[in-house]
Amino acid sequence: MGAGERRMRGAPARLLLPLLLWLLLLLAPEARGSPGCPLPIRSCKCSGERPKGLSGGVPGPARRRVVCGGGDLPEPPEPGLLPNGTVTLDLRNNIISTVQPGAFLGLGELKRLDLSNNRIGCLTSETFRGLPRLLRLNISGNIFSSLQPGVFDELPALKVVDLGTEFLTCDCRLRWLLPWAQNRSLQLSERTLCAYPSALHAQALGSLQEAQLCCEGALELHTHHLIPSLRQVVFQGDRLPFQCSASYLGNDTRIRWYHNRAPVEGDEQAGILLAESLIHDCTFITSELTLSHIGVWASGEWECTVSTAQGNASKKVEIVVLETSASYCPAERVANNRGDFRWPRTLAGITAYQSCLQYPFTSVPLGGGAPGTRASRRCDRAGRWEPGDYSHCLYTNDITRVLYTFVLVRRGWGTPPALLRGHREGRSQPNGQGEPGLWAAGLCLSSLPVQSQEPAPFL
Ligand SMILES: *[C@@H]1O[C@H](CO)[C@@H](O)[C@H](O)[C@H]1NC(C)=O
Ligand SMILES: *[C@@H]1O[C@H](CO)[C@@H](O)[C@H](O)[C@H]1NC(C)=O
């Protein structure tokens, strides 16, 4: 009796499940793809495509256009899932980063392939196998900076290609493309613009001469970051990781590390961990250096140098290592013949900087001036101020103060200051903003740099 009852109670549930599934399918037809579109991908839509010339040819198999525009496709859809007779495949504006060899194999009718605005870095001739009728290829807006010779070899019908990217480097590595395109009557879209080197920036690749694609100039990298990028203050015993990422420009690209200009090697005993460089997407190379137990010796300049056969490029960062008992230099005001300087409370071992120009009546921002216009003062490791270096600041007195102001006002507003005009026109009183002391001194302004059209030499 027990067994029979259980069977009977179970029956409705068994009936309900398929019913629910069927209902779900009925309510969400999109999930199955539209009729004639076997793709089980929600963001892909299929539609019929009319032949361009309506000349009375024999109607071939249905010509189809597939657009996958959801924005989140990580790779192209399986070719086997695309309808027969797909002539246009539009995969632009997705997040495709890898395209497997043979990813489009079987799309024998495909004429237009749009892969623009994705994240593709690696392309080889294998990528485009099995596309004998492809006429137009758009791979612009991806991350590659160059293309290997022969990458389009499997595309015998190719007529137009757009390959502009924000990293596109028009150098000797891309030189093969021009004669190749010419021989094959391949048109490089006029939208294919060079990004690097700067000498060719925004020029159309197709309009260049072969001889312009060279690797002789200074090395220019589309990417070169060192983290940390700004001066770091760390305590003895801390762990400090550095990461350097740069453009990968072929197998001669190397990242090397330097500390105070001496090469750095990995040394586990000393707590210097140097990982093998990694290459990402055929476009970037990264290297990581970790100081696992930092000591005072690590103070100074750390440098990440990228080198290729063409040359070197460096990024540096200053590291200040403090003993754990670090102290501070107190805030202090120093007035001298170069100005009035207010040195803030500063950590031991740090050099503080102050702008030379600190006049309350200038409205022009002066902070963060070029290093040459700053005074510096170091707080030593024991927390005592060293004498400051004010040599980059001009001597101050009322006259030079006023001149500074004039030059700044003049540069800021584009017209000579009222005071200057007043003087030239022989008026006795300056127009409100001058200092009487200047007039008492009977200074001849016309002989001073304020009058000249050139910027004053000290600015
Ligand atoms: C697509 O074409 C292949 C051969 O070209 C054929 O075997 C297959 O049945 C076709 N599929 C459809 C859905 O027409
Ligand atoms: C390639 O794609 C980009 C972005 O989708 C577009 O702006 C450009 O016009 C296309 N190039 C060609 C030749 O159609």
Ligand SMILES: *[C@@H]1O[C@H](CO)[C@@H](O)[C@H](O)[C@H]1NC(C)=O
């Ligand atoms: C041009 O193409 C032909 C075959 O189509 C080939 O034999 C020749 O080597 C090519 N020339 C260049 C410069 O690539």
Ligand SMILES: *[C@@H]1O[C@H](CO)[C@@H](O)[C@H](O)[C@H]1NC(C)=O
């Ligand atoms: C680097 O690439 C060039 C061609 O691009 C090749 O001739 C050379 O053997 C490669 N070197 C290494 C170490 O892989």
Ligand SMILES: *[C@@H]1O[C@H](CO)[C@@H](O)[C@H](O)[C@H]1NC(C)=O
């Ligand atoms: C690049 O750096 C290496 C050592 O790291 C040096 O031997 C070489 O001369 C440098 N090349 C240039 C062009 O600065």
